[in-house]
Amino acid sequence: MNIGDVATRSGLPAKTIRYYEDIGLIKPHRSANGYRCFQEADLHKLAFLGRARALGFSIEDCRMLMALYEDESRASADVKQLALEHLSKIEAKIADLQAMRDTLTELVHCCAGDSRPDCPILKDLSGALSPEVEAKAE
Amino acid sequence: MNIGDVATRSGLPAKTIRYYEDIGLIKPHRSANGYRCFQEADLHKLAFLGRARALGFSIEDCRMLMALYEDESRASADVKQLALEHLSKIEAKIADLQAMRDTLTELVHCCAGDSRPDCPILKDLSGALSPEVEAKAE
DNA sequence: CTTGACCTTCCCTTGACTGGAAGGTCCATA
DNA sequence: TATGGACCTTCCAGTCAAGGGAAGGTCAAG
Numbered sequence: 001m002n003i004g005d006v007a008t009r010s011g012l013p014a015k016t017i018r019y020y021e022d023i024g025l026i027k028p029h030r031s032a033n034g035y036r037c038f039q040e041a042d043l044h045k046l047a048f049l050g051r052a053r054a055l056g057f058s059i060e061d062c063r064m065l066m067a068l069y070e071d072e073s074r075a076s077a078d079v080k081q082l083a084l085e086h087l088s089k090i091e092a093k094i095a096d097l098q099a100m101r102d103t104l105t106e107l108v109h110c111c112a113g114d115s116r117p118d119c120p121i122l123k124d125l126s127g128a129l130s131p132e133v134e135a136k137a138e
Numbered sequence: 139m140n141i142g143d144v145a146t147r148s149g150l151p152a153k154t155i156r157y158y159e160d161i162g163l164i165k166p167h168r169s170a171n172g173y174r175c176f177q178e179a180d181l182h183k184l185a186f187l188g189r190a191r192a193l194g195f196s197i198e199d200c201r202m203l204m205a206l207y208e209d210e211s212r213a214s215a216d217v218k219q220l221a222l223e224h225l226s227k228i229e230a231k232i233a234d235l236q237a238m239r240d241t242l243t244e245l246v247h248c249c250a251g252d253s254r255p256d257c258p259i260l261k262d263l264s265g266a267l268s269p270e271v272e273a274k275a276e
Numbered sequence: 277c278t279t280g281a282c283c284t285t286c287c288c289t290t291g292a293c294t295g296g297a298a299g300g301t302c303c304a305t306a
Numbered sequence: 307t308a309t310g311g312a313c314c315t316t317c318c319a320g321t322c323a324a325g326g327g328a329a330g331g332t333c334a335a336g
Contacts, residue, residue, distance in 0.1 A: 083246050
């Protein structure tokens with residue numbers, strides 16, 4: 001298979017596949033004309049990577065997950081630990097975003113959104129303590 | 139004030155403050171020795187930027203928010219629209235992260251995490267349909 | 277007079293790609 | 307056989323919002 005075929009079948013852009021080769025995640029063979037030449041196993045790896053990335057794992061996590069996947073004497077505990085660490089990062093991000101969302105929602109709620117310049121959003125950003133937002137924060 | 143003082147007082151690293159000057163968000167004066175020389179107004183701007191960034195606004199959003207803040211004939215509707223667009227991006231991110239979290243939580247739950255190689259997390263990444271995760275997805 | 281804390285600019289690195297230029301290859305059609 | 311278009315290749319630059327560190331200038335205390 002050429003890169004276009006694996007791109008279609010894996011759902012990953014050709015650019016991304018080349019990048020993954022660049023950083024050593026996959027090692028496709030080359031045809032006589034210099035084109036990359038992918039086996040089914042390469043496609044399988046790419047699909048694996050695509051799913052891991054879609055779950056938010058970093059490239060380095062993916063590298064370790066692939067290594068574990070290919071290590072038949074692995075301990076599932078190692079995989080689970082990777083996943084748990086990743087999970088806690090995700091939960092921290094969610095909490096951060098939710099805090100932003102809550103503050104923003106409240107500020108937006110307080111803003112008239114009309115043609116007048118007076119704006120509690122800007123007032124808050126400029127350092128003024130907004131009574132409504134403060135109250136909600138308690 | 140020198141950059142160290144505003145860094146301390148604004149809570150932003152000196153590197154970040156120089157960067158903000160670089161991209162035109164602030165324009166501190168210079169002393170005879172070439173040192174940046176910050177007024178209270180610069181400090182106020184930096185604090186504004188710090189708070190806007192903490193709410194997740196992009197640098198370009200911050201630039202617009204600052205412009206609106208300094209425009210006494212602004213319409214609060216413009217500020218509100220910026221905030222609402224940002225809010226919807228945040229909500230989309232939260233939803234993405236929650237979906238990842240839910241899948242990961244389920245996978246982690248299914249994994250024994252012991253010394254054996256068998257692992258539902260890797261099984262899922264490799265493309266197998268996991269009955270438990272599939273069931274939860276319904 | 278020296279030490280150490282501060283300041284300056286400059287360039288490189290991050291993560292995970294994406295875009296684009298310049299050029300080679302392959303295949304079908306005229 | 308020519309040619310056009312769809313592929314493929316490598317390489318370089320850019321994204322976002324800084325952070326790291328080198329090389330060198332400045333300032334104040336002891």
